[in-house]
Every structure is written in structure tokens, then in C-alpha cells.
Amino acid sequence: MARKGIFDRLKDAVNQVQKENKEDVVEATAPESVFEKLKKRLEKANENSGENDDVDTRKRRYNKEIDEIQKENRDNPQEETAPTSVFDKIRKKVEDEFNKARKGGKEENPKTREQKEGKDRSRERNEDRSRERSEDRSRERSEDRSRERSEDRSRERSEDRSRERSEDRNRERSEDRNRERSEDRSRERSEDRSSERSEDRSRERSEDRGRNESDKWDDEKEENRRRKEGEKEAKFREKEDKFRRKEEEKEAKFREKQREREAKFREKERMREDKIRKVRGKGKKKGSGSGSYGSGSYDNGS
Numbered sequence: 070m071a072r073k074g075i076f077d078r079l080k081d082a083v084n085q086v087q088k089e090n091k092e093d094v095v096e097a098t099a100p101e102s103v104f105e106k107l108k109k110r111l112e113k114a115n116e117n118s119g120e121n122d123d124v125d126t127r128k129r130r131y132n133k134e135i136d137e138i139q140k141e142n143r144d145n146p147q148e149e150t151a152p153t154s155v156f157d158k159i160r161k162k163v164e165d166e167f168n169k170a171r172k173g174g175k176e177e178n179p180k181t182r183e184q185k186e187g188k189d190r191s192r193e194r195n196e197d198r199s200r201e202r203s204e205d206r207s208r209e210r211s212e213d214r215s216r217e218r219s220e221d222r223s224r225e226r227s228e229d230r231s232r233e234r235s236e237d238r239n240r241e242r243s244e245d246r247n248r249e250r251s252e253d254r255s256r257e258r259s260e261d262r263s264s265e266r267s268e269d270r271s272r273e274r275s276e277d278r279g280r281n282e283s284d285k286w287d288d289e290k291e292e293n294r295r296r297k298e299g300e301k302e303a304k305f306r307e308k309e310d311k312f313r314r315k316e317e318e319k320e321a322k323f324r325e326k327q328r329e330r331e332a333k334f335r336e337k338e339r340m341r342e343d344k345i346r347k348v349r350g351k352g353k354k355k356g357s358g359s360g361s362y363g364s365g366s367y368d369n370g371s
Contacts, residue, residue, distance in 0.1 A: 075166050076115040079131070082162040083107050090155055099151030103142055107159060110134040128167040133193065135159055210355075217352055221345060228341065232334070239327070246323065250316060257312065261305065272297070 087104045090096060114130045122130075139156045142148055276290055 075170060076111065078166055079111050079159075079162060080108055083111070083159060086155055086158045086162075089158075090152070096154065097149075097152050099155050100142075100149050102148065103138065103151045103155070106138050106141075107135065110138055124167050124171045128163060129193075131163045131167075132160060135163070213355070214352060217348060221348070224341075235330075235334075239330070243323070246319075250319070254312070257308075261308070265301065268301070 083104055087099075087101075090099050111131060111134060114127075114134045118127045118130060135156055139151075139153075142151050272294070276294070
């Protein structure tokens with residue numbers, strides 16, 4: 070009954086402190102969730118108190134819960150930080166209540182009390198170490214996952230840049246080849262026209278000289294001229310066909326090389342995706358195994 074009375078009075082004290090904090094126009098108002106946590110954790114401390122626990126052991130258990138709630142409130146960026154005076158008032162109320170309980174109860178053997186206090190301190194240290202190890206493992210797993218995601222993103226960006234540079238180079242080479250082929254065709258046509266005009270002028274001068282010498286060769290000259298023009302036209306067409314075949318062969322080779330490069334690129338992409346899946350699979354296995362170990366260690370410690 071005494072323990073239940075202490076808890077009830079502490080719960081009333083939490084309500085009283087909350088009311089005073091809300092009515093105080095100078096002091097910052099603490100979040101309601103802080104007071105709810107205080108009542109629940111004090112109730113937990115009350116339930117965890119054994120029949121043979123002395124006054125000091127129970128008092129330390131209550132104060133530990135208050136300290137943990139204050140630390141959680143201070144470290145939580147999403148929750149407004151409660152004034153320190155709120156927690157100090159609760160601690161003072163705990164101190165007062167247990168001092169009353171100590172005065173009202175029988176004196177305990179100092180040696181027995183010292184042994185119990187030593188055991189309590191050892192248990193608390195073990196719980197603190199277990200909690201710290203669990204937090205360290207959770208933080209390490211989070212850092213590993215963040216590092217892996219960062220490396221994946223960096224690798225993907227590097228591959229994208231490499232692919233873009235490769236495409237730019239291929240496009241530039243293709244444009245250079247097209248420009249060179251166009252220039253070659255223009256130069257060859259210009260040379261052919263110049264050669265044809267020169268031949269025409271030479272032939273006309275020769276024909277004019279022959280016509281002046283004798284008109285009897287007019288029909289023969291006309292025939293020769295037509296034949297030469299036909300031969301010239303045939304040669305020109307032959308050149309055009311030869312040039313076209315050469316261009317088609319160059320284009321076919323270029324397309325074949327493009328297909329080979331694309332096939333190699335797709336193979337690299339497939340290997341990269343396989344590697345990423347393996348890395349992520351290992352990360353999941355590692356996270357699952359570490360989480361189970363961390364939870365088990367914490368439960369045994371507490």
C-alpha cells in the first residue's frame with residue numbers, strides 16, 4: 070500500500086507541475102507528451118519495483134526514468150524542449166516522498182544496503198552499456214546503407230557522364246565523316262565538270278580547225294562527237310556508280326561498328342545492374358542479421 074500511495078502522489082505531482090507550467094506566463098510551456106511519458110514511465114518504475122527493494126533502490130529507479138525522458142526530449146528535434154525546472158520539480162517531489170517513506174519505515178542494515186546499491190549500480194551500468202551498443206550498431210548500419218546509396222549514385226552519375234561523352238564523340242565522328250564525304254563528292258563533281266569543259270573546248274577548237282580545212286568530214290566529225298559524248302556519259306555514270314558503291318560500303322561498315330559498340334554497352338549495363346543487385350542483396354542480409362543480434366543483446370541486458 071505504501072508503494073502504491075507513493076506512485077499516486079507522484080502522479081498527482083506531475084499533474085500539478087503541468088498545471089503550474091501551463092499557467093506560468095514567464096516559463097516556456099512544456100509539450101503535453103512529456104507529462105504523459107512521465108506518468109507512464111513512473112508507473113513502469115512502480116511496477117518494476119520488487120517486494121524486497123529498499124527505498125534508495127526504488128528512488129534511483131524513478132529518477133532514472135525522469136533522466137531518460139529529459140534526455141529523449143532534449144535530443145528529439147521534432148519535439149519542443151521542456152524547461153529544466155519541470156524535471157527538477159518532479160525530482161524534488163520524488164526525493165520528498167521517499168524521504169518520508171524512509172523516515173516512516175524501519176532502518177535497514179547499512180552493509181545490506183551497500184550490497185544492494187552495488188548490485189543496482191552494476192545492473193544500471195550493464196543496461197546503459199547494452200543500450201549504447203545497440204545504438205552504435207543501429208548508427209553503423211544506417212551509415213553503411215547511406216554510404217552504399219551514395220556510392221551507387223556516384224557510380225551511376227559517372228557511368229551516365231561516360232555514356233554521354235561516348236555518344237557525343239560518336240556523333241561528332243559521324244558528322245565529320247558525313248562532312249568529309251560531302252566535300253569529297255563536291256570536289257569530284259567540280260573536277261569532273263572542269264575536265265569536261267576543258268575537253269569540250271579542246272574538241273571544239275579541233276573541230277573548228279578541221280571544219281575550216283574541209284567540209285567533207287562534217288558527217289564523220291559529228292558521228293565522232295556523238296560517240297565521244299556517249300563514251301563520256303558512260304564514264305561519268307560509271308564513276309557515279311563506283312562512288313555510290315564505295316559510299317554504301319563505308320556506311321555499312323560504320324553501322325556494323327555502331328551495332329558492336331551498342332552491344333558492348335548493353336553488356337556492360339547488364340553487368341552493372343547485376344553487381345548493384347548483389348551489393349543490395351548483401352546489404353539486406355547484413356541489415357537483417359545485425360538487427361536480430363542488436364535486439365537480442367538489448368533484451369538480455371535489460
